Amino acid sequence: MLRSLASLFFYARFVRSFSALGYRRAVGDQDSLAPDFSGQTWLVTGATGGIGRSIALQANHHGARVLAVARSQDRLKALKSEADKPGRLVPLAADLSLVDTVRQLPSKRSVQNRPIDVLVNNVGVLLNDHRVTEEGLETSFATNLLGPFVLTEELKEAGWLAADGVVINVSSGGMYGSPLKLEPMNCTDPDRFDGMNAYAMHKRALVELTRWWNGQWQGGPVAHVMHPGWVDTEGVRTSLPIFRKTLQRVLRTPEQGADTVLWLADQRPSPEPDGGIWLDRSLQPEHEFAWTRRSPHTAEDLVAYLRRMAG
Numbered sequence: 001m002l003r004s005l006a007s008l009f010f011y012a013r014f015v016r017s018f019s020a021l022g023y024r025r026a027v028g029d030q031d032s033l034a035p036d037f038s039g040q041t042w043l044v045t046g047a048t049g050g051i052g053r054s055i056a057l058q059a060n061h062h063g064a065r066v067l068a069v070a071r072s073q074d075r076l077k078a079l080k081s082e083a084d085k086p087g088r089l090v091p092l093a094a095d096l097s098l099v100d101t102v103r104q105l106p107s108k109r110s111v112q113n114r115p116i117d118v119l120v121n122n123v124g125v126l127l128n129d130h131r132v133t134e135e136g137l138e139t140s141f142a143t144n145l146l147g148p149f150v151l152t153e154e155l156k157e158a159g160w161l162a163a164d165g166v167v168i169n170v171s172s173g174g175m176y177g178s179p180l181k182l183e184p185m186n187c188t189d190p191d192r193f194d195g196m197n198a199y200a201m202h203k204r205a206l207v208e209l210t211r212w213w214n215g216q217w218q219g220g221p222v223a224h225v226m227h228p229g230w231v232d233t234e235g236v237r238t239s240l241p242i243f244r245k246t247l248q249r250v251l252r253t254p255e256q257g258a259d260t261v262l263w264l265a266d267q268r269p270s271p272e273p274d275g276g277i278w279l280d281r282s283l284q285p286e287h288e289f290a291w292t293r294r295s296p297h298t299a300e301d302l303v304a305y306l307r308r309m310a311g
Protein backbone atom coordinates (compact mmCIF):
# COMPACT_ATOMS: atom_id res chain seq x y z
CA MET A 1 0.00 0.00 0.00
CA LEU A 2 2.73 2.46 1.06
CA ARG A 3 4.71 1.44 -1.94
CA SER A 4 1.80 2.03 -4.33
CA LEU A 5 1.27 5.47 -2.82
CA ALA A 6 4.95 6.29 -3.23
CA SER A 7 4.82 5.21 -6.90
CA LEU A 8 1.71 7.27 -7.46
CA PHE A 9 3.39 10.32 -5.93
CA PHE A 10 6.47 9.73 -8.04
CA TYR A 11 4.56 9.43 -11.32
CA ALA A 12 2.30 12.40 -10.53
CA ARG A 13 5.36 14.50 -9.68
CA PHE A 14 6.95 13.91 -13.07
CA VAL A 15 4.11 13.37 -15.53
CA ARG A 16 4.20 16.92 -16.85
CA SER A 17 7.89 16.82 -17.74
CA PHE A 18 8.65 13.17 -18.54
CA SER A 19 5.66 12.51 -20.81
CA ALA A 20 5.18 13.59 -24.43
CA LEU A 21 3.52 16.74 -23.06
CA GLY A 22 6.83 17.68 -21.43
CA TYR A 23 8.70 17.02 -24.66
CA ARG A 24 6.32 19.20 -26.65
CA ARG A 25 6.55 22.00 -24.13
CA ALA A 26 10.35 21.89 -23.89
CA VAL A 27 11.41 21.09 -27.45
CA GLY A 28 8.30 21.76 -29.53
CA ASP A 29 9.25 25.28 -30.58
CA GLN A 30 12.93 24.62 -31.09
CA ASP A 31 14.48 23.98 -34.49
CA SER A 32 14.22 20.44 -35.74
CA LEU A 33 17.59 18.73 -35.85
CA ALA A 34 19.60 18.75 -39.06
CA PRO A 35 22.98 17.54 -37.84
CA ASP A 36 25.87 16.51 -40.05
CA PHE A 37 27.56 13.45 -38.59
CA SER A 38 29.42 12.52 -41.75
CA GLY A 39 32.94 11.30 -41.09
CA GLN A 40 32.00 10.29 -37.55
CA THR A 41 31.97 6.84 -36.00
CA TRP A 42 29.33 6.07 -33.39
CA LEU A 43 28.96 3.06 -31.14
CA VAL A 44 25.40 2.60 -29.89
CA THR A 45 24.51 -0.12 -27.41
CA GLY A 46 21.02 -1.61 -27.26
CA ALA A 47 20.76 -0.45 -30.87
CA THR A 48 17.87 -2.65 -31.98
CA GLY A 49 15.34 -1.58 -29.30
CA GLY A 50 13.09 1.50 -29.11
CA ILE A 51 15.37 4.43 -28.23
CA GLY A 52 18.67 2.85 -29.28
CA ARG A 53 17.22 1.88 -32.64
CA SER A 54 16.05 5.42 -33.24
CA ILE A 55 19.48 6.80 -32.27
CA ALA A 56 21.32 4.33 -34.51
CA LEU A 57 19.08 4.91 -37.55
CA GLN A 58 19.09 8.69 -37.21
CA ALA A 59 22.87 8.89 -36.69
CA ASN A 60 23.29 6.72 -39.78
CA HIS A 61 20.82 8.84 -41.74
CA HIS A 62 22.84 11.95 -40.85
CA GLY A 63 26.06 10.42 -42.14
CA ALA A 64 27.68 8.56 -39.24
CA ARG A 65 29.17 5.12 -39.48
CA VAL A 66 27.33 3.31 -36.71
CA LEU A 67 28.57 0.29 -34.78
CA ALA A 68 25.30 -1.17 -33.54
CA VAL A 69 25.50 -3.51 -30.54
CA ALA A 70 22.77 -5.85 -29.28
CA ARG A 71 22.36 -9.59 -28.75
CA SER A 72 19.96 -10.79 -31.44
CA GLN A 73 21.60 -11.33 -34.84
CA ASP A 74 18.18 -11.31 -36.51
CA ARG A 75 17.22 -7.94 -35.10
CA LEU A 76 20.62 -6.52 -36.02
CA LYS A 77 20.10 -7.77 -39.56
CA ALA A 78 16.68 -6.11 -39.64
CA LEU A 79 18.20 -2.86 -38.33
CA LYS A 80 20.78 -2.86 -41.11
CA SER A 81 18.11 -3.42 -43.72
CA GLU A 82 16.19 -0.38 -42.40
CA ALA A 83 19.23 1.93 -42.44
CA ASP A 84 19.41 4.70 -45.05
CA LYS A 85 23.08 3.89 -45.55
CA PRO A 86 23.32 0.17 -44.78
CA GLY A 87 27.00 0.08 -45.78
CA ARG A 88 27.65 2.42 -42.83
CA LEU A 89 25.76 0.39 -40.26
CA VAL A 90 27.92 -2.31 -38.73
CA PRO A 91 26.11 -4.92 -36.60
CA LEU A 92 28.05 -6.22 -33.61
CA ALA A 93 26.30 -9.04 -31.79
CA ALA A 94 27.35 -9.09 -28.14
CA ASP A 95 25.82 -9.72 -24.75
CA LEU A 96 26.77 -6.64 -22.75
CA SER A 97 25.86 -8.27 -19.46
CA LEU A 98 28.97 -10.46 -19.76
CA VAL A 99 32.18 -8.77 -18.68
CA ASP A 100 34.34 -11.13 -20.75
CA THR A 101 32.35 -10.36 -23.89
CA VAL A 102 32.45 -6.62 -23.25
CA ARG A 103 36.22 -6.78 -22.80
CA GLN A 104 36.58 -8.35 -26.24
CA LEU A 105 34.65 -5.62 -28.09
CA PRO A 106 37.52 -3.10 -28.38
CA SER A 107 39.65 -5.71 -30.17
CA LYS A 108 37.06 -6.26 -32.95
CA ARG A 109 38.33 -5.15 -36.35
CA SER A 110 35.26 -3.00 -37.00
CA VAL A 111 35.85 -1.09 -33.75
CA GLN A 112 39.50 -0.53 -34.57
CA ASN A 113 38.72 1.17 -37.87
CA ARG A 114 39.02 4.66 -36.33
CA PRO A 115 38.39 6.25 -32.93
CA ILE A 116 34.79 6.52 -31.81
CA ASP A 117 33.40 10.05 -31.94
CA VAL A 118 30.16 9.28 -30.11
CA LEU A 119 29.68 6.42 -27.69
CA VAL A 120 26.06 6.00 -26.59
CA ASN A 121 25.73 3.76 -23.55
CA ASN A 122 22.05 3.21 -24.17
CA VAL A 123 21.55 -0.39 -23.14
CA GLY A 124 19.34 -0.82 -20.09
CA VAL A 125 16.81 -3.27 -18.70
CA LEU A 126 14.29 -3.24 -15.87
CA LEU A 127 13.76 -6.85 -14.81
CA ASN A 128 10.80 -7.94 -12.72
CA ASP A 129 12.21 -11.41 -12.20
CA HIS A 130 15.57 -12.24 -10.68
CA ARG A 131 18.23 -13.45 -13.10
CA VAL A 132 21.91 -14.15 -12.74
CA THR A 133 24.44 -14.14 -15.59
CA GLU A 134 26.75 -17.06 -16.25
CA GLU A 135 29.43 -14.91 -14.55
CA GLY A 136 27.37 -14.88 -11.35
CA LEU A 137 26.17 -11.26 -11.44
CA GLU A 138 22.59 -10.04 -11.21
CA THR A 139 21.63 -9.47 -14.83
CA SER A 140 20.23 -5.92 -14.67
CA PHE A 141 23.27 -4.72 -12.68
CA ALA A 142 25.61 -6.28 -15.22
CA THR A 143 23.65 -4.84 -18.17
CA ASN A 144 22.82 -1.37 -16.87
CA LEU A 145 26.00 -0.44 -15.10
CA LEU A 146 28.92 -2.85 -15.08
CA GLY A 147 28.79 -3.47 -18.85
CA PRO A 148 28.78 0.24 -19.78
CA PHE A 149 31.50 0.93 -17.19
CA VAL A 150 33.81 -1.78 -18.53
CA LEU A 151 33.10 -0.93 -22.18
CA THR A 152 33.84 2.77 -21.71
CA GLU A 153 36.95 2.18 -19.62
CA GLU A 154 38.35 -0.39 -22.04
CA LEU A 155 37.70 1.80 -25.11
CA LYS A 156 39.31 4.77 -23.38
CA GLU A 157 42.32 2.76 -22.19
CA ALA A 158 42.86 1.33 -25.66
CA GLY A 159 42.67 4.78 -27.26
CA TRP A 160 39.49 4.09 -29.21
CA LEU A 161 37.57 7.10 -27.89
CA ALA A 162 38.33 10.24 -29.92
CA ALA A 163 39.83 13.02 -27.76
CA ASP A 164 37.17 15.43 -29.04
CA GLY A 165 34.51 12.74 -28.76
CA VAL A 166 31.42 12.49 -26.60
CA VAL A 167 30.19 9.72 -24.34
CA ILE A 168 26.45 9.86 -23.72
CA ASN A 169 25.08 7.74 -20.91
CA VAL A 170 21.37 6.98 -21.00
CA SER A 171 20.03 7.06 -17.46
CA SER A 172 16.41 7.30 -16.35
CA GLY A 173 14.18 9.63 -14.38
CA GLY A 174 13.76 6.58 -12.13
CA MET A 175 17.16 7.46 -10.62
CA TYR A 176 15.48 10.38 -8.81
CA GLY A 177 14.10 7.72 -6.47
CA SER A 178 17.47 6.45 -5.23
CA PRO A 179 20.63 7.70 -3.54
CA LEU A 180 23.98 6.22 -4.53
CA LYS A 181 24.29 2.72 -3.11
CA LEU A 182 26.93 0.09 -3.71
CA GLU A 183 26.47 -3.55 -2.63
CA PRO A 184 22.65 -3.65 -3.05
CA MET A 185 23.11 -2.84 -6.74
CA ASN A 186 24.18 -6.41 -7.45
CA CYS A 187 21.48 -8.37 -5.63
CA THR A 188 22.16 -12.07 -6.04
CA ASP A 189 19.54 -13.14 -3.48
CA PRO A 190 16.24 -13.72 -5.32
CA ASP A 191 14.21 -13.15 -2.13
CA ARG A 192 15.58 -9.65 -1.70
CA PHE A 193 15.48 -8.62 -5.34
CA ASP A 194 13.35 -5.62 -6.27
CA GLY A 195 13.78 -4.89 -10.00
CA MET A 196 12.53 -1.32 -9.85
CA ASN A 197 14.81 -0.37 -6.94
CA ALA A 198 17.76 -2.06 -8.57
CA TYR A 199 17.14 -0.18 -11.82
CA ALA A 200 16.92 3.17 -9.98
CA MET A 201 20.22 2.44 -8.20
CA HIS A 202 21.99 1.55 -11.47
CA LYS A 203 20.71 4.69 -13.17
CA ARG A 204 21.74 6.88 -10.21
CA ALA A 205 25.21 5.32 -10.37
CA LEU A 206 25.47 6.23 -14.08
CA VAL A 207 25.02 9.89 -13.10
CA GLU A 208 27.83 9.62 -10.54
CA LEU A 209 30.04 7.78 -13.02
CA THR A 210 29.55 10.48 -15.65
CA ARG A 211 30.76 13.16 -13.26
CA TRP A 212 33.71 10.98 -12.24
CA TRP A 213 34.75 10.34 -15.86
CA ASN A 214 34.72 14.06 -16.59
CA GLY A 215 36.99 14.61 -13.60
CA GLN A 216 39.39 11.97 -14.92
CA TRP A 217 39.33 12.82 -18.60
CA GLN A 218 40.69 16.33 -18.60
CA GLY A 219 41.37 17.08 -22.27
CA GLY A 220 38.60 14.83 -23.54
CA PRO A 221 36.40 13.11 -24.37
CA VAL A 222 33.42 14.71 -22.61
CA ALA A 223 30.78 12.58 -20.89
CA HIS A 224 27.11 13.51 -20.58
CA VAL A 225 24.25 11.77 -18.88
CA MET A 226 20.68 12.18 -20.08
CA HIS A 227 17.31 10.63 -19.66
CA PRO A 228 14.76 10.17 -22.39
CA GLY A 229 11.52 10.69 -20.47
CA TRP A 230 8.80 8.05 -20.67
CA VAL A 231 8.93 6.35 -24.03
CA ASP A 232 6.69 3.72 -25.56
CA THR A 233 9.13 0.90 -26.26
CA GLU A 234 9.24 -2.86 -26.05
CA GLY A 235 11.16 -2.49 -22.79
CA VAL A 236 8.28 -0.56 -21.22
CA ARG A 237 5.68 -2.89 -22.67
CA THR A 238 7.44 -5.89 -21.12
CA SER A 239 8.61 -4.48 -17.79
CA LEU A 240 5.90 -1.95 -16.90
CA PRO A 241 2.64 -3.14 -18.50
CA ILE A 242 0.36 -1.34 -16.03
CA PHE A 243 2.32 1.91 -16.26
CA ARG A 244 2.18 1.63 -20.04
CA LYS A 245 -1.54 0.91 -20.12
CA THR A 246 -2.29 3.86 -17.82
CA LEU A 247 -0.08 6.41 -19.56
CA GLN A 248 -0.09 5.08 -23.10
CA ARG A 249 -1.65 8.22 -24.55
CA VAL A 250 1.07 10.48 -23.21
CA LEU A 251 4.15 8.31 -23.69
CA ARG A 252 6.83 9.65 -25.98
CA THR A 253 7.79 8.18 -29.32
CA PRO A 254 11.27 6.62 -29.54
CA GLU A 255 12.31 9.60 -31.71
CA GLN A 256 11.30 12.01 -28.96
CA GLY A 257 13.20 9.89 -26.44
CA ALA A 258 16.28 9.91 -28.70
CA ASP A 259 16.18 13.65 -29.41
CA THR A 260 18.48 14.82 -26.61
CA VAL A 261 21.16 12.26 -27.52
CA LEU A 262 21.27 13.50 -31.12
CA TRP A 263 21.13 17.11 -29.98
CA LEU A 264 24.01 16.62 -27.52
CA ALA A 265 26.10 14.86 -30.16
CA ASP A 266 25.50 17.78 -32.53
CA GLN A 267 26.76 20.44 -30.07
CA ARG A 268 30.32 21.31 -30.99
CA PRO A 269 32.10 22.16 -28.84
CA SER A 270 30.24 19.90 -26.47
CA PRO A 271 28.68 21.71 -23.50
CA GLU A 272 31.08 21.99 -20.56
CA PRO A 273 30.29 19.17 -18.16
CA ASP A 274 28.81 20.75 -15.09
CA GLY A 275 26.96 18.03 -13.20
CA GLY A 276 23.25 17.61 -13.80
CA ILE A 277 21.33 15.34 -16.13
CA TRP A 278 20.04 16.31 -19.56
CA LEU A 279 16.38 16.11 -20.46
CA ASP A 280 14.89 17.72 -23.55
CA ARG A 281 18.06 19.61 -24.44
CA SER A 282 18.41 21.27 -21.06
CA LEU A 283 20.31 20.45 -17.92
CA GLN A 284 18.22 19.32 -14.96
CA PRO A 285 19.22 18.82 -11.31
CA GLU A 286 20.76 15.52 -10.27
CA HIS A 287 18.49 15.34 -7.24
CA GLU A 288 14.82 16.17 -6.85
CA PHE A 289 14.49 14.94 -3.27
CA ALA A 290 16.82 15.89 -0.40
CA TRP A 291 17.04 12.31 0.91
CA THR A 292 18.74 10.97 -2.24
CA ARG A 293 21.69 13.30 -1.58
CA ARG A 294 22.44 11.41 1.60
CA SER A 295 24.82 8.61 0.74
CA PRO A 296 27.85 7.41 2.67
CA HIS A 297 29.50 6.65 -0.67
CA THR A 298 31.42 8.77 -3.15
CA ALA A 299 31.95 8.33 -6.88
CA GLU A 300 35.44 7.03 -6.04
CA ASP A 301 33.88 4.30 -3.88
CA LEU A 302 31.59 3.44 -6.78
CA VAL A 303 34.46 3.11 -9.23
CA ALA A 304 36.47 0.98 -6.80
CA TYR A 305 33.41 -1.24 -6.34
CA LEU A 306 32.82 -1.60 -10.09
CA ARG A 307 36.49 -2.42 -10.68
CA ARG A 308 36.24 -5.11 -8.02
CA MET A 309 33.06 -6.52 -9.57
CA ALA A 310 34.63 -6.55 -13.02
CA GLY A 311 37.51 -8.57 -11.63
Ligand SMILES: NC(=O)c1ccc[n+]([C@@H]2O[C@H](COP(=O)([O-])OP(=O)(O)OC[C@H]3O[C@@H](n4cnc5c(N)ncnc54)[C@H](OP(=O)(O)O)[C@@H]3O)[C@@H](O)[C@H]2O)c1
Pocket: 045, 046, 047, 048, 049, 050, 051, 052, 069, 070, 071, 072, 073, 075, 094, 095, 096, 097, 122, 123, 124, 125, 143, 170, 171, 172, 173, 174, 227, 228, 229, 230, 231, 232, 233, 234, 235, 236
Ligand atom coordinates in the same frame (compact mmCIF):
# COMPACT_ATOMS: atom_id res chain seq x y z
N1 LIG B 1 11.52 3.50 -22.46
C1 LIG B 1 11.50 4.36 -21.46
O1 LIG B 1 10.46 4.93 -21.07
C2 LIG B 1 12.77 4.72 -20.75
C3 LIG B 1 12.70 5.63 -19.68
C4 LIG B 1 13.88 5.97 -19.03
C5 LIG B 1 15.08 5.42 -19.43
N2 LIG B 1 15.11 4.52 -20.44
C6 LIG B 1 16.41 3.95 -20.81
O2 LIG B 1 16.59 4.06 -22.21
C7 LIG B 1 17.40 2.97 -22.67
C8 LIG B 1 16.69 2.27 -23.82
O3 LIG B 1 15.43 1.80 -23.35
P1 LIG B 1 14.34 1.15 -24.33
O4 LIG B 1 13.07 1.25 -23.61
O5 LIG B 1 14.50 1.72 -25.70
O6 LIG B 1 14.85 -0.38 -24.34
P2 LIG B 1 14.25 -1.67 -25.09
O7 LIG B 1 13.11 -1.30 -25.95
O8 LIG B 1 14.01 -2.70 -24.05
O9 LIG B 1 15.49 -2.13 -25.98
C9 LIG B 1 16.61 -2.69 -25.35
C10 LIG B 1 17.74 -2.87 -26.35
O10 LIG B 1 18.87 -3.35 -25.63
C11 LIG B 1 19.29 -4.60 -26.18
N3 LIG B 1 19.79 -5.40 -25.07
C12 LIG B 1 19.11 -5.84 -23.96
N4 LIG B 1 19.92 -6.56 -23.19
C13 LIG B 1 21.12 -6.58 -23.78
C14 LIG B 1 22.37 -7.17 -23.47
N5 LIG B 1 22.54 -7.92 -22.36
N6 LIG B 1 23.40 -7.00 -24.31
C15 LIG B 1 23.26 -6.26 -25.44
N7 LIG B 1 22.10 -5.68 -25.79
C16 LIG B 1 21.05 -5.84 -24.98
C17 LIG B 1 18.04 -5.16 -26.88
O11 LIG B 1 18.35 -6.04 -27.95
P3 LIG B 1 18.61 -7.62 -27.72
O12 LIG B 1 17.47 -8.09 -26.84
O13 LIG B 1 18.64 -8.23 -29.07
O14 LIG B 1 19.93 -7.71 -27.02
C18 LIG B 1 17.46 -3.87 -27.43
O15 LIG B 1 18.18 -3.49 -28.58
C19 LIG B 1 17.61 2.07 -21.44
O16 LIG B 1 18.84 2.38 -20.85
C20 LIG B 1 16.49 2.46 -20.51
O17 LIG B 1 16.81 2.22 -19.18
C21 LIG B 1 13.98 4.15 -21.10
